[in-house]
Amino acid sequence: MKNIHFYDVLWYTDIIKTGDRSYKRAYMELNSSGDGIDSWKEVNLIYNAALRQIETKMEILNDEFQHVHQYNPIEHIKSRIKTPESIVKKLKRHGYESTIENMVRYINDIAGIRIICSFTSDIYRIADMIRDQKDIRVLAIKDYITYPKASGYRSYHMIVTVPVYLSDRIVDTKVEIQIRTVAMDFWASLEHKIHYKFEGDAPEHIKSELIECSRMVSDLDARMLSLNEEILALAQSKEDTYQTSGKK
Numbered sequence: 001m002k003n004i005h006f007y008d009v010l011w012y013t014d015i016i017k018t019g020d021r022s023y024k025r026a027y028m029e030l031n032s033s034g035d036g037i038d039s040w041k042e043v044n045l046i047y048n049a050a051l052r053q054i055e056t057k058m059e060i061l062n063d064e065f066q067h068v069h070q071y072n073p074i075e076h077i078k079s080r081i082k083t084p085e086s087i088v089k090k091l092k093r094h095g096y097e098s099t100i101e102n103m104v105r106y107i108n109d110i111a112g113i114r115i116i117c118s119f120t121s122d123i124y125r126i127a128d129m130i131r132d133q134k135d136i137r138v139l140a141i142k143d144y145i146t147y148p149k150a151s152g153y154r155s156y157h158m159i160v161t162v163p164v165y166l167s168d169r170i171v172d173t174k175v176e177i178q179i180r181t182v183a184m185d186f187w188a189s190l191e192h193k194i195h196y197k198f199e200g201d202a203p204e205h206i207k208s209e210l211i212e213c214s215r216m217v218s219d220l221d222a223r224m225l226s227l228n229e230e231i232l233a234l235a236q237s238k239e240d241t242y243q244t245s246g247k248k
């Protein structure tokens with residue numbers, strides 16, 4: 001009897017769930033590339049391990065921050081492994097053959113983690129904390145907050161590698177970390193839906209409305225940040241007054 005591995009179950013469940021033939025085709029296309037089904041399973045295992053490591057690191061940082069500052073910079077974390085369909089599409093877009101070797105070499109966001117924060121200042125604080133981790137190597141940074149995309153997209157992206165310790169070797173594995181505020185995430189998820197619905201060719205008035213909403217998101221983030229700073233300052237001065245009067 002054939003052993004059923006965790007990764008078989010994971011991927012086949014996804015295929016069944018989506019009921020999507022093109023998804024299944026993409027999965028088969030990558031598998032039949034000559035690299036072998038075993039290497040496909042192995043890369044998935046490694047990317048999942050890398051994601052788990054980054055997730056754990058983020059949870060530890062968040063817990064420590066709560067302990068020291070009584071405040072959580074991270075609202076929540078989402079992670080995903082890119083679908084075979086999306087991997088094949090991206091490889092084709094960049095002119096590469098759909099092989100497992102090409103996917104590992106050229107696709108930077110097979111393993112992706114999204115960190116959602118309350119305030120813009122948290123984003124840069126988290127990025128600094130990631131940079132300071134000795135075993136994480138930062139390969140690239142895209143600051144779409146300082147330089148938003150033409151679509152209006154705002155987010156902070158880091159491509160990093162994290163070492164995955166296997167029984168016989170260490171594999172430095174690429175992970176894309178996207179850090180953004182709740183408001184930026186709200187915008188991006190709607191824009192993503194619209195992008196797919198119109199296959200990247202949305203009507204002009206929808207595109208300009210999205211750009212306008214992106215400006216509003218940026219304005220909202222700035223106002224929420226200054227409001228929070230004011231609240232913290234007021235709380236601090238109240239605390240100072242209390243301490244001074246208590247000493248008298």
Ligand code: 0O2
Pocket residue numbers: 082086090106107108109142149151152153157187188189191192
């Ligand atoms: P999905 O479905 O989220 O996986 P590179 O990865 O560096 O080779 P790329 O893909 O142009 O080149 O990098 P970039 O610009 O950093 O984008 C990577 C991811 O950011 C995208 O992955 C999206 O998740 C997100 N993103 C980038 N631009 C936009 C945008 O205009 N709108 C939204 N909603 N998301 C965006 P994928 O593979 O495109 O998609």
